[in-house]
Amino acid sequence: MSALRSSQVAAAAGVNLQTLRYYERRGLVAEPERSLGGHRLYPAETVTVLRVIKAAQRLGFTLDEVADLLAAGTHRHGSPDIRLQERARAKLAEVEAKIADLQAIAGTLRATVAAGCDDLVTCAGEPRCPIPFAAIGSR
Template sequence: MTGLRSGQVADAAGVNLQTLRYYERRGLLAEPERSPGGHRLYPAETVTVLKVIKAAQRLGFTLDEVADLLAAGGHRHSGPDAGLRERATAKLAEVEARIADLRVIASTLRAAVAAGCDDLVECAAQPCCPIPFASR
């Protein structure tokens, strides 16, 4: 029986043991084999899967989305076209929409700073207040 123990996998992937166990409970990682002494023994591929999970999270994918990507991905031998391109395109559109929203927020905050807004209640009463209060 060969494989990497939990600490080795966690260290190699740059995650902590709690993250490793959490991903296992969520089904992102396959249940590892056990040594005769009861220690978890992970295949070396687990390190790569963990790195993929963390990279996907940095790209904005939720853990549920990552689980879908992993389930459909080639690492489970289901074929090369598992919808990554479609999912990445959808995520890109979502990120670009958030960036557009953040640009509006940044512009509004710049205008509030430039207008000298120090008190939200006082500012809201002024017609020149740049903050878009819904009840105006």
């Protein structure tokens, strides 16, 4: 197995060097060995770990959640880890709730456009105004 320098790992994973170093400081990426000249030498699987981190972030997982998932994956001891399934289900529910909220917002904006609202203050005083001013203030 050949070791990769920081720039090689970052380029192969599609991240910048600062991101690689940040993930290393956060413990998401294992601290690499060093060459005699002091250069970081990462194992090739670091590229995969970085790609997994970025994919998990695109799916909505926070870095803390990613760290937990990565740690859970390294402590299997022969038994299947259902934490990923649990976390994926929870994240799916969270995403579906956000979608529902966004659909409600989109509906209100469609109604605002259809009602011809051009001025928020004027619109707020009109009975046809679809913007939920009262509901917004009650939160």
